[in-house]
Each structure stands twice: as C-alpha cells, then as structure tokens.
Amino acid sequence: MTPLSYPPKPRPGDRVAVVSPSAGLPGLFPHVYELGLRRLREEFGLEPVEYPTTRVMGADPRDRARDLTAAFADPSVTAVLATVGGDDLITVTPHLDDAVLRANPKPYYGYSDNTNVLNHLHRLGIVSYHGGSVLVHLGRPGSPHPLTFDSLRAALFTSGWYELTPATEWGDQPNDWQDPASLADEPLMFPGSGWSWQGPERVVEGRTWGGNLEILHWLLAADRVAPAAELAGSVFLIETSEELPPGTEVYRILRNLGERGLLATFPAAVVGRAKAWDFARPHTPEQRQAYAAEQRAAVTRAFAEYAPDAVLVFDVDLGHTDPQLIVPYGGEIRVDAVARRISVRY
Structure with a gap:
C-alpha cells in the first residue's frame, strides 16, 4: 500500500496555479471567474497563475494534462486550484507525468x-483536498x-485538526451565470437541520477516500481504483x-462497490447533502425533500447489505450544495458518533 503524505502548504503572498483540467x-463566464480571482487575491492574499488551457473550452486532454503537470513542476507555485468540474477529466489523467507529480507534491483543491x-x-x-472551486465557491x-x-x-x-460545522443554512439553487447582474444577488438558502447519524455509537478514525459517486463509478469501469485491500479502513466520502x-x-453504484469488496472495508461513510435542484429540473422544496430522502434510503440500503456496522453521517456540506466544507482526500478524519462531531486534519 502506498503511504500517504501531506504536501507543504502555501502562505499568503504565494503564487498558486489556477487550472481547468x-x-x-x-x-x-469570465465575470464569475474574475470575481473568484479577485477574492483569491483579496481574501486569501494569493496570486493566481493561469495556464494556456485555463480559459479554453474543449482543450485537448493532452494539453490540459501538460498544464496540470507544469503547475506541479513550477517551483514558484505552492498550490493548485481547479476552476470548476466537468465530465471528461478521466481522459486527462492518463497523460499526467507521475514522476513530476511525485517529485513535486503540492496541495490540490477540487x-x-x-x-x-x-x-x-x-x-x-x-x-x-476535496472541495474549493474558483468559479463556484470563490465566485459565489x-x-x-x-x-x-x-x-x-x-x-x-494550516496543518492541524479542524472541526467541521453543520450549516445553519444551505442552498442548491445557484444563480444563473449567463446573467452577469445575478452576481449581485445572494443565492436562495434554506434553514439547516444539522447532520443525520445512523449506525453504532463509536469513534472512527482513518484516511478519507471517495468523492463524487458518479465519477467513482466511471473510475471503476476504467480500472483506476485501488484494490479493496489497499483502501481498507478508509472513511468513505x-x-x-x-x-x-x-x-x-x-x-x-454502491451495490457494485459492495460486490467489488469495497463497502465492507469502510468503517464509516460521510455523505454529502444531496443536491436536488438543477436548471433542467427546478424541483419544489417538497420535491427536494423527497429526492434527498430517496437518496438517503439508497445509501442506507446498500450499507445495510454490505457494511451493516458502518457509521453513516448524512447531510454533511461537502458536495455540490452551498456552503461547501473542504475535506482532505487521503488525509486524516475523525468521525465521532458518540459526540456527533467530525474533525479533519488539514
């Protein structure tokens, strides 16, 4: 099993890569992007460094990989931030220069x-680091x-322990980026109701692994996920x-992970609040609640079948909803089902 280590952290005043892999x-959406860059400078004191494909839609996967590799290779850059997500990064990672990444480890946020x-x-x-987006979060x-x-x-x-906090308000209905005037308006938010816990009351400590469930399924199909034995003991995001x-x-999807032998090795799962609204499906609040309940039932069913003793925590703000808490990926996490607290080590 490959040992995991934390890369050095940036400091205010440093140059950081802003990439679109x-x-x-x-x-x-340059108006959203420029707002994110301004806040990166003003709120965090960091100087963004762009690459040739940062503002290019449909760039060749090899070019995007070249930019990401260059960001890690540049000794003046101390961290790498993704601008946003997408749907074809699976075609980019095979072109990364792993020797360069290993020799120049840097914190990556996306x-x-x-x-x-x-x-x-x-x-x-x-x-x-799972979380952070120049457009979505810095450009809120x-x-x-x-x-x-x-x-x-x-x-x-920072590099110490950080306690995650349940959101007192949350939203999943973003403003329309096609309307620059919408940047002046606060997004629609709903009252928070805290996290929901299931399973035994015990404390689980481990390293995190997981992420977006749909992408994980693609990675499994492409045979790019480590064997279950190597991921055993991970807290599943x-x-x-x-x-x-x-x-x-x-x-x-979770059943497939179970059949692969993965779910049974996870002592706990931290489940992000389900995003339940999209421009193509503008659900009512009642429809949102029904969708979230359906997803929670699906996760509960899969774990009951493959990992019945796992601790499950639902509605943690770590995914596609607002706000978003940053969680180290491969880093340490403590899920305390007794005190009902979650802490991560950054």
Missing part, C-alpha cells in the same frame, strides 16, 4: 469531476459564504452531482 468554463485527479494523487501517495454571487471561506482558509494555510442521479442508480 476538466471544463474551461472561465472562458464562457471536487466533482476532479475526483479523477484526487483519486490519481491518492494512488501516488499525495494527500489532496452576493458575498462569500463564511463556512466555505473559513474551511478553505484553514485547508490552504460520498457526494452526487447536479445530474441528480435517482436513488435506484445510487443504490446500484
């Missing part, structure tokens, strides 16, 4: 389709969400995307 959406990179770095022994309309920015600031600059996979599909 997935979709080059900064080129389509989620959704970036699960491809997070998993790739995990297999190289490099701890990365209205004002930055304090929970997101506090978590991201800690994940960027689960979140789903704006494609709103139905509960049946969520269950089947």
Whole structure:
C-alpha cells in the first residue's frame, strides 16, 4: 500500500496555479471567474497563475494534462486550484507525468469531476483536498459564504485538526451565470437541520477516500481504483452531482462497490447533502425533500447489505450544495458518533 503524505502548504503572498483540467468554463463566464480571482487575491492574499488551457473550452486532454503537470513542476507555485468540474477529466489523467507529480507534491483543491485527479494523487501517495472551486465557491454571487471561506482558509494555510460545522443554512439553487447582474444577488438558502447519524455509537478514525459517486463509478469501469485491500479502513466520502442521479442508480453504484469488496472495508461513510435542484429540473422544496430522502434510503440500503456496522453521517456540506466544507482526500478524519462531531486534519 502506498503511504500517504501531506504536501507543504502555501502562505499568503504565494503564487498558486489556477487550472481547468476538466471544463474551461472561465472562458464562457469570465465575470464569475474574475470575481473568484479577485477574492483569491483579496481574501486569501494569493496570486493566481493561469495556464494556456485555463480559459479554453474543449482543450485537448493532452494539453490540459501538460498544464496540470507544469503547475506541479513550477517551483514558484505552492498550490493548485481547479476552476470548476466537468465530465471528461478521466481522459486527462492518463497523460499526467507521475514522476513530476511525485517529485513535486503540492496541495490540490477540487471536487466533482476532479475526483479523477484526487483519486490519481491518492494512488501516488499525495494527500489532496476535496472541495474549493474558483468559479463556484470563490465566485459565489452576493458575498462569500463564511463556512466555505473559513474551511478553505484553514485547508490552504494550516496543518492541524479542524472541526467541521453543520450549516445553519444551505442552498442548491445557484444563480444563473449567463446573467452577469445575478452576481449581485445572494443565492436562495434554506434553514439547516444539522447532520443525520445512523449506525453504532463509536469513534472512527482513518484516511478519507471517495468523492463524487458518479465519477467513482466511471473510475471503476476504467480500472483506476485501488484494490479493496489497499483502501481498507478508509472513511468513505460520498457526494452526487447536479445530474441528480435517482436513488435506484445510487443504490446500484454502491451495490457494485459492495460486490467489488469495497463497502465492507469502510468503517464509516460521510455523505454529502444531496443536491436536488438543477436548471433542467427546478424541483419544489417538497420535491427536494423527497429526492434527498430517496437518496438517503439508497445509501442506507446498500450499507445495510454490505457494511451493516458502518457509521453513516448524512447531510454533511461537502458536495455540490452551498456552503461547501473542504475535506482532505487521503488525509486524516475523525468521525465521532458518540459526540456527533467530525474533525479533519488539514
């Protein structure tokens, strides 16, 4: 099993890479992107460094891989931030120069389709960070969400333990990026109701692995997931995307992981709050609740069949909803089902 290590952290004033290894959406929505860059400079004191494909939609996967490799190779760059997700990063990671990544480990921040990179770095022994997006989170309309920015600031600059906090309000209905005026408006938010716990009351400590569930299924199909024995003892991170996979599909994906022998090795799973609204499916609040309940039932069913003694925590703000808490990928986590607290080591 490859040992995992934390890369050195940036400091305020450092140069950090801003890359689009997935979709080059900064080129389509420069107003959102520029807001994210301004906050990166003003709120975090970091100087963003762009690469040739950062603002290019449909760039060749080899070119995107070349930019990502160059970001790791540059000795003046101390961290790498993905601008956004997408759906074809699985075609990029085979072109990365793993020797360069191993020789120049740096903290990488991304989620959704970036699960491809997070998993790739995990297999190289490099701890990365699930969460953070220049467009979605740094470019949030209205004002930055304090929970997101506090978590991201800690994940960027500190190395100690950090306690995750349940959101007192949350949202999953983003403003329309095609309307620049919408950047002035706060997103629609709902009252938070805390996390939901299932399973035995015990404390689980381990290293994290997982990410976006749909992308994990693709990675399994491409045979890019480590054997179950290597992932044994991991705390499983689960979140789903704006494609709103139905509960049946969520269950089947998890069942496949169970048949592979993975679920039985996970002592705990931290499940992101289900995103239940999209522009193509503008669900009512009642439909949102029904969708989230269906997804929770699917996860509960799969774990009852393959890992009945696992601790499950639902509605943690780590996925496609707002705010977003940053979680180390391959880093340490403590899931305390007795005190009902979750802490991570950045």
